[in-house]
Amino acid sequence: xxxxxxxxxTEYINAKNTNLKCVLATVVDLDGSSYRRPGVRMLIREDNVxxxxxxxxxxxxxxxxxxxSVFEKQTSKLMTYDGRYRxxxxxxxxxxxxxxxxxxxxxxxxxxxxxxxQSFILETAYQKEYGDLPGYGTFITLDAKSFSxxxxxxxxxxxxxFKQTMPPCQRLLLIGGEHDAVILAYFGLSMGWxxxxxxxxxxxxxxxxxxxxxxxxxxxxxxxxxMDIDTNTAVLLMTHSYVKDxxxxxxxxxxxxxxLGILGPTRRREKLLSALLEHDMDIDMDFIxxxxxxxxxxxxxxxxQEIAISILAEILTVIRKTEPMMxxxxxxxxxx
Numbered sequence: 001x002x003x004x005x006x007x008x009x010t011e012y013i014n015a016k017n018t019n020l021k022c023v024l025a026t027v028v029d030l031d032g033s034s035y036r037r038p039g040v041r042m043l044i045r046e047d048n049v050x051x052x053x054x055x056x057x058x059x060x061x062x063x064x065x066x067x068x069s070v071f072e073k074q075t076s077k078l079m080t081y082d083g084r085y086r087x088x089x090x091x092x093x094x095x096x097x098x099x100x101x102x103x104x105x106x107x108x109x110x111x112x113x114x115x116x117x118q119s120f121i122l123e124t125a126y127q128k129e130y131g132d133l134p135g136y137g138t139f140i141t142l143d144a145k146s147f148s149x150x151x152x153x154x155x156x157x158x159x160x161x162f163k164q165t166m167p168p169c170q171r172l173l174l175i176g177g178e179h180d181a182v183i184l185a186y187f188g189l190s191m192g193w194x195x196x197x198x199x200x201x202x203x204x205x206x207x208x209x210x211x212x213x214x215x216x217x218x219x220x221x222x223x224x225x226x227m228d229i230d231t232n233t234a235v236l237l238m239t240h241s242y243v244k245d246x247x248x249x250x251x252x253x254x255x256x257x258x259x260l261g262i263l264g265p266t267r268r269r270e271k272l273l274s275a276l277l278e279h280d281m282d283i284d285m286d287f288i289x290x291x292x293x294x295x296x297x298x299x300x301x302x303x304x305q306e307i308a309i310s311i312l313a314e315i316l317t318v319i320r321k322t323e324p325m326m327x328x329x330x331x332x333x334x335x336x
Contacts, residue, residue, distance in 0.1 A: 001039060002114075002166045003192035004052055005122075008043045009110055011051040012100060021046040023067045024100035024149060026138065027054050028078075028126045028162040032091030039122075039164050043100065046071055054095060063095060069132075070097045074152070076136045078126055096126045098137040099150040106140065106147040113142050117168035117230060124163075125156035168232045169194045170319070173257075175248055176238035177205045180263075180304050184236070185210050187308045198224065200244070221247035226255045234259035234315045236295060242272070249276050253287050259318045261295030261311060269293035297324055 008024070015022050023044045030038050042052035042060070044067045053060055059081050066079040076098040102110075113120050121141040127133060137153030139146050148154075172188040174181045177199040188195045189212045198217040199205045207216040219225065221244060229235060235257045237245050245262065249272060252260065262269050273288060296310035297317070317324050 001041075001164075002169045003194075005041060005166065006114055006169065007192075008041060008051060009102070009107060011043055011045075012102065013107065015043075015045050016101075021071055022100040023070045024098050024138070025054055025063050025067065026096045026098075026124050026162070027093055028096050028124050029094035029128055029160070030091055031094075038162055044097075054093070059093060059095075063097070066095075067097050070099060073132070074099045074150075076133045076153075078128070078130055078133055078136075080130050094126070094128055096124055096133070096136065096138075099152070101150045102140075103147065106142070106149075109142040109145060109147070110140070114169065117232070118143060119168065120166050122164045122166060123161055125159040125161050127159060168230070170258075171196065171230075171233040172315075173198065173229065173233055173235045174238060175235065176240060176263075177203050177209065178238070178240055180307070181238055182210055183304045184238075184308045184311065185213050187305075187312055189213070191312065221251055224248065224251050226251050229255040229257050231256060231258055233257045234261075234319065236261045236263065236311065238263040238295075242268070246272055246275055250279065253280070253283055259315045260291050261314070262291060262293035263295055265294055292318070 012022050024041060025044060026041045027036065027038045036055060040054050042050055042054050042063070044050050044064060048064060050060055050064060054063060062081055063079070066077070070077055076096060079095050079097060081093040081095065110120070122138055123141070124138040125136050127136070135152060135154045136156055136159065138149045139153070140149070171194040173196045174184055175198040177197060181197055185195045185197060195213045196215045196217055197210050197213055198219065200220055201218055205216065207213060210216065217225070229252075235252065235255075237248055237260070239245055239248070240263070253276070262272065269291070273291070277283060277288070292314060295314060296307060297314045299306070299310050299313070301307045301310040313324065
């Protein structure tokens with residue numbers, strides 16, 4: 001959810017530049033089940049524009065209505081939404097609404113943390129009862145510095161507290177610049193992930209060839225900045241060149257991504273890994289065993305778009321540590 005909060009900060013800056021006040025809605029607690037879990041947030045602007053969502057779309061109108069008194073009083077409040085008689089989720093949501101006016105210093109520090117791919121902490125104080133909660137709200141910890149979202153928020157020693165450690169944004173690194181990389185980049189961006197595409201100088205590609213991506217990396221495989229790959233990065237090797245893939249694997253063996261997938265059939269993967277082992281007999285076997293190839297889940301995908309969904313679904317199962325299955329066969333709750 002880091003990318004969602006990053007978008008909230010961006011939209012707040014836009015609202016501030018047009019002199020629009022904002023209210024932040026945070027789901028802090030839940031009885032039963034819901035479309036989304038506690039920790040999801042949305043921004044409400046004074047002109048009734050909403051950024052983000054706290055449900056599948058059924059709760060937002062009520063949040064907008066309840067936010068009006070927060071705009072008027074500039075005082076936080078706790079609202080509830082009972083979905084047992086209106087939704088299929090059959091849960092009661094507890095949502096804190098607070099004036100959202102982060103300082104310029106907070107925004108600067110936040111952008112530094114995002115750029116440096118650091119984690120940050122959000123702590124929201126609340127009481128599990130409907131009504132105004134003066135002084136209640138959220139504190140954010142950025143690189144050991146604490147900030148509130150508005151000047152009236154104070155520490156609440158006796159309150160309940162919803163605390164989140166927010167990791168760096170999920171990053172998708174696509175190594176290869178063919179048409180399927182453009183499609184996969186589009187789907188990755190739609191999930192809110194940062195998307196980087198790596199090509200070689202001879203491919204004569206530019207960032208405009210991949211609409212919306214965050215960065216185009218233009219290096220020969222042996223010079224690729226492997227140190228920039230962290231544990232929140234999913235890597236997909238998709239150059240469509242056996243020689244290039246082998247060169248990249250030789251460099252990638254020094255990295256520990258959240259996911260490493262290879263496009264192509266099983267026979268091609270085995271040939272690549274055999275050549276890699278022959279080149280370096282001391283390679284870490286954990287690196288070899290964690291390679292996913294052919295990349296993707298078996299969902300009957302045929303078109304480039306369907307293949308992209310298959311690959312992104314597998315990445316999610318790996319980084320969320322889940323086993324893919326039909327939800328109708330899941331005996332326990334979807335969310336823990």
